[in-house]
Amino acid sequence: MGGNGENRSSKALSRRDFIKCSGLLGGALLASQMEWATDLMRRAEAGLLTPEEEYELIKAENILHTVCLQCNTGCGIKVKLFRKNGQAVALKIDGNPYSPFVSLPHTSYRVSPFDVSPVDMGICPKGQAGIQTAYDPYRVTKVLKRAGRRGENRWMTISFDQAIDEIVNGGRLFSHVPGEENRVITGLKEIYALxxxxxxxxxxxxxxxxxxxxxxxxxxxxxxxxxxxNLHSLIDPDHPDLGPKNNQLVYMWGRKKGGRGDFAARFFGDYFGTVNTHGHTTVCQGSLYFTCKAMSEQYVGNKFTGGAKFYWQGDFENAEYILSVGSNLFDANYGPSNRNLRLVPRLAEGKVKLTVVDPRFNKAAAKATRYLPIRPGTDGAFFAAIIRWIIDHQKYDGKYLACANKAAAKVAHEPTWSNACLLVKIGKDGMPGKFLRAHEIGLAPVEKRKDPAGVEYDFEYLVVMKEGKPIAVDPNDEKTPVVGDLLISTEIQGIQVKTALQIVY
Structure with missing residues (x-):
């Protein structure tokens, strides 16, 4: 079979036919084929396929390149299909050589699938278990509609066409439920007011x-x-801040990345116009999300805001030291297929040192350079000690931390600036409060400025200390560099202040 795709089998399975007959994508095998499919899957798991069956699995036309959604990592996978009598069964899931998540370096997209079909990459056990997920007899593959009162756990199946019609047009959708005969459900068509x-x-x-x-x-x-x-389009004209009726559509999801996220943002936000789109409905990774959000906030108006919830991932391919706290790199944490590919060879060659901090001696600890069996609940003390040691031994990047605005960062050839040298007001109880404003000590007056929308606001300068003198600073100033001293604890005109770095010390 040539790399250009010539001489393909005339019996190649089209995507449309596969969707029709495959349980992998939500269909169900015919009862007459179930015994054959079950036996085939059992023998595939046991490694007992015949040579003919094995050959069928490496044909390019029997391989579906897609993405694993068994966890949030989204590794590239190749699903191997076996076809017989018009039926298709997914027998094996392996890593996709085109995917940089499971192949390092990954195969060029210019290479034909007919040349790559015999090449398998690794995938974790959870990814391989996608077969069980796809063929789970309890997998929901149809639209379910409540058939009884709330909490009775009674359901009926309806067609997708009926579901779309009811969701869009609304009406007396539960007239079959006692007590809800006259209840009217508002449809999206009515909510789409503005x-x-x-x-x-x-x-x-x-x-x-x-x-x-x-x-x-x-x-x-x-x-x-x-x-x-246009007041009729608002939820409450006396409270315009609630926005249009469009905001009564709330879209919530758990895990969604890539193209699905882009589609949802375009449809629900740009097209439908609701602001109520809420993702990640659990506390999972909340510490990562909101730490990144806080670290990326900018001084807008007269407050820090606008931070982005995003991922700052470790550079496993180039790092010389990795501190892993409460994350098992070999079992989870953005996929063993992704992490291990970059970590294990360098760990074996001594190019990187790995310290694992975990109450449990996990698999990563077994391969680590150092293992610290921390007691549960003492994580805060552990990190406080690390911070104290770093500051005491001046192992921090003082040149970067001293940059108080964009102009200073540019001079220092740094991509960003820091708030480490900004002065923070300390309360009578010794607890830190708000950043000190320059007008509070008569250093610089409040200025009238306008935001991009033309709305006027009061701009307040912040303050740093340099060689014992307070200096007003605009963090967004790109012309006048301002740097500040890092470890300051003093009093200015009766106001007790400390730098942000001094507070964490």
Missing amino acids: RDPKIAKEMADGVKRIAASKDKKKAVEEFKTKHAA
Whole structure:
């Protein structure tokens, strides 16, 4: 079989036919084929396939390149299909050589699938268990609609066409349920009240002006007068900040990445116009998300805000020292297929040192350079000790931490600036409070500025100390570099202050 795809079998399974007959994508095998499929899968798991069956699994036309969703890592996989009598069964899942998550280096996309089909990469046990997930007899493959009262756990199946019609148009959707005969459900068509993007933007800008106004009642009345023709599209005209009725659509999801996330943002946000899109509905990775959010916040207006919930991942291919706390790199943590590929060879060659901190002696600890069996609940003390040691021994990047604004970062050839040298007010109880503003000590007055939307606001300078003198600083200033001393604890005009770095010390 040539690499250019010539001489392909005339019996190659099309995607459409596969969806029709395969249990992998939500269909069900015919009862007459179930015994054959079960036996085939059992022998495949036991490594007892015949040479003919093994050969079928490496044909490019019998391989589906896709993405594993058994966890949030999303490794590239290849699903091997076996076909017989018009039926298709997924027998094996392996790593996709085209995917950089499981192949290092990964195969070029220019290489034909017919040349790559015999090449298998590794995938973790959870990924291989996708077979069981796909063929689970309890897998929900149809739309379920409540058939009884809430909590009775009674359901009926309906077609996708009926589901779409009811969701869009609403109506007396539960008239079959005692007590709900006359209950009317609002459909998306009615909630989709504000449809003109120009008007939506004008009203949104008006709400911002209300928020910035000191006389909010007057601002609301002015808003209602200006937008009288479109007040019917709002949830509550007396509270324009609630937004249009479109916001009554709440879209919640758990795990969604890549193209699915882009589609959801475009449909629910850009097209439908709701702001109520909430992802990651559990506390999983909350510490990572919100730490990254806090670390990336910028000084906008007169407060730190706008941080992004994103991932800062360790560079396993180039790191010289890795501290793993409460994460088992060989069993989880963004996939053994991804992490181990980059970590294990360098660990074996002595190019990286790995310290594992965990109450349990896990698999990663067994291969680590050092294992610290920490007691549960003492993580905070452990990290406080590390911070103290780093500061005491000056193992921090003082040049970077001293950069108080963008101009200073540019001079120091740093990509970002830091708030480590900014002064923070300390309360009578010794606890840190808000950042010190320059106008509070008569150093620089409050300035009137306008945001990108043209809304006026009061800009307040922050303060650093340099050689014993307080200096006003605008963190976003790109022209005048300002650097500050890092370890300061003093009093200015009766206000006790410390630098942010001094607080963590």
